[in-house]
Ligand SMILES: Nc1ncnc2c1ncn2[C@@H]1O[C@H](COP(=O)(O)OP(=O)(O)OP(=O)(O)O)[C@@H](O)[C@H]1O
Ligand SMILES: Nc1ncnc2c1ncn2[C@@H]1O[C@H](COP(=O)(O)OP(=O)(O)OP(=O)(O)O)[C@@H](O)[C@H]1O
Ligand code: SF4
Ligand SMILES: [Mg+2]
């Protein structure tokens with residue numbers, strides 16, 4: 127499928143896009159990721175935000191071609207990396223397409239560091255593999271990156287093993303490794319969730335700096351709206367495997383349209399309204415098998431009516447901002463008597 | 465209402481540092497001279513970076529750990545000297561909520577058993593029927609259903625499990641509950657449910673809460689007073705409102721400066737870069753923050769600043785001369801339409817009656833995207 131309708135709003139600086147990704151796991155009666163389309167441009171940070179289990183990691187893994195082939199069924203999806211296209215249905219993403227261009231930071235850092243090699247060894251190895259050059263240069267680069275992710279006395283850390291580091295430090299080593307080769311595209315799955323606020327702020331600064339220096343495009347997966355506010359240029363809000371709202375970050379925060387987005391924002395404690403009772407999103411996310419037909423949010427939505435039994439499509443609020451809700455904007459369609 | 469329920473004096477807890485058969489372990493100064501006072505009915509927060517000693521302090525306060533030195537008084541009685549019946553009473557009066565709602569509940573016990581167990585311990589004379597009623601009441605109080613009593617923890621979501629943990633903590637009828645990161649593991653939507661619940665409980669039951677959290681938004685929202693910890697010591701303590709409006713310690717200022725702005729406008733407010741926290745097994749001399757402090761001077765390396773108070777203070781030599789330059793990221797005002805939308809959302813989720821207006825012509829012209837890229 128070729129993008130036609132909105133190509134004029136999205137100039138040719140798209141680094142990576144995926145169109146209409148739909149997939150399920152073997153034995154499941156429902157799609158885990160349902161018709162998800164995302165796009166990252168050069169020098170842009172896209173944040174994918176949503177609750178635990180909404181399919182953020184699975185989407186990222188699909189882009190990287192890392193889902194278990196035997197137990198995953200991708201029924202649609204077109205991946206484009208700098209103009210090269212690949213239909214994701216029943217194919218394995220060839221390493222050459224991803225190549226050196228994409229780096230990924232995984233949600234669980236311990237599983238992606240090798241316990242039997244030193245930190246220095248592993249970063250240098252990654253540098254040598256992708257850039258070549260001398261061992262000394264690779265070591266230099268490793269030191270520089272460790273310092274940039276805020277690790278104190280990096281020389282000492284180079285000779286340590288993963289188990290000697292705290293969880294937060296391991297996470298930062300992973301980030302240093304991923305960024306050491308100036309990737310064009312970074313896919314980062316909850317990279318700062320385990321970190322303290324001061325360190326988190328430093329990592330977000332680093333990603334911002336690389337974005338500005340090298341034009342790196344980033345897909346950042348997170349459930350933390352604070353992180354989104356801090357770093358996102360564009361945002362995709364996911365619920366139950368679907369994108370329910372997407373657009374420029376400033377628009378999403380100033381003019382949220384979907385009841386779920388509004389609910390997430392209402393749930394955040396606000397610094398200027400301490401003690402005020404927080405609005406909530408009632409209930410919890412249904413399991414994949416129990417996802418309702420139609421709008422998947424309707425079992426938790428205070429505004430749902432019979433129309434919501436049919437799936438709302440993503441509609442434009444502005445040319446760049448779209449929402450999938452039958453009743454958006456709420457103030458035009460809804461009245462509430464207290 | 466303003467009497468002291470809990471008081472700690474010069475609490476110290478060092479781990480290791482002894483010769484054992486696997487060699488000499490370095491001594492970790494996890495908590496190093498903490499004094500504080502918690503007043504009845506208030507919510508007291510402890511905040512600080514990972515490893516600064518928050519959990520250790522909480523465990524000392526509850527006597528789940530023996531201090532190396534120092535004392536804890538609960539309702540005027542020294543916690544470390546009680547035993548027998550008095551210890552049992554103490555265990556009833558102070559309860560703990562754990563961070564991880566997944567590992568802190570015994571998976572082989574039904575919810576009814578989990579919540580009823582503290583009743584068996586603390587009210588052994590209660591009849592089985594009475595106990596069942598009490599469990600049902602507790603489950604209702606935390607927003608679960610009495611029918612849930614027969615189910616097992618794995619059948620519940622994270623937020624529901626945290627509610628079970630809270631019901632269990634409430635069962636003995638405590639006066640004080642200490643929560644070690646009680647909402648950190650939860651998604652924001654579920655976190656809000658649990659925060660509301662704890663607020664209701666502290667108000668309705670007059671409970672005193674001590675909450676450990678690293679999310680400054682959560683702390684600002686929930687607490688009346690706050691203690692900021694750094695490497696085993698309290699560096700600033702005071703009324704939450706004042707600490708947030710007017711942070712006096714450079715470390716508090718740095719922490720507050722790293723709060724993200726909540727409106728997606730690009731961060732002009734770049735946070736202070738602090739680098740790594742030193743190891744608690746080899747803390748810096750003098751002011752423990754001097755290695756990362758932008759305002760450090762010679763004296764800071766030599767001399768330890770003290771808080772000098774159980775309730776309000778700053779442990780910094782120079783705080784009076786420091787400019788405060790950390791305006792909190794107050795979100796920009798929302799448009800009328802957006803405000804109306806948030807108000808509708810709140811009204812609807814708080815039980816208002818929702819009606820759908822007749823479709824308007826405007827809706828019909830809404831552009832459907834063929835292709836939502
Ligand atoms: N290999 C797998 N086989 C079967 N189901 C899976 C597999 N991997 C993930 N799932 C399911 O797919 C759904 C989406 O999972 P995913 O890991 O993408 O969520 P997430 O949004 O990343 O959540 P979190 O915020 O907790 O990381 C979940 O219901 C999960 O249980
Ligand atoms: N039983 C123990 N034996 C040895 N060292 C310990 C023990 N418990 C804690 N420590 C050390 O004491 C210091 C303080 O730990 P503590 O768990 O109190 O920190 P924390 O502030 O709760 O951190 P976090 O935010 O990561 O939970 C850490 O350096 C930790 O490694
Ligand atoms: S489509 Fe209906 S159920 Fe879904 S979010 Fe909108 S109002 Fe709620
Ligand atoms: Mg995930």
Ligand SMILES: [Mg+2]
Nearest residue numbers: 518519520644
């Ligand atoms: Mg802790």
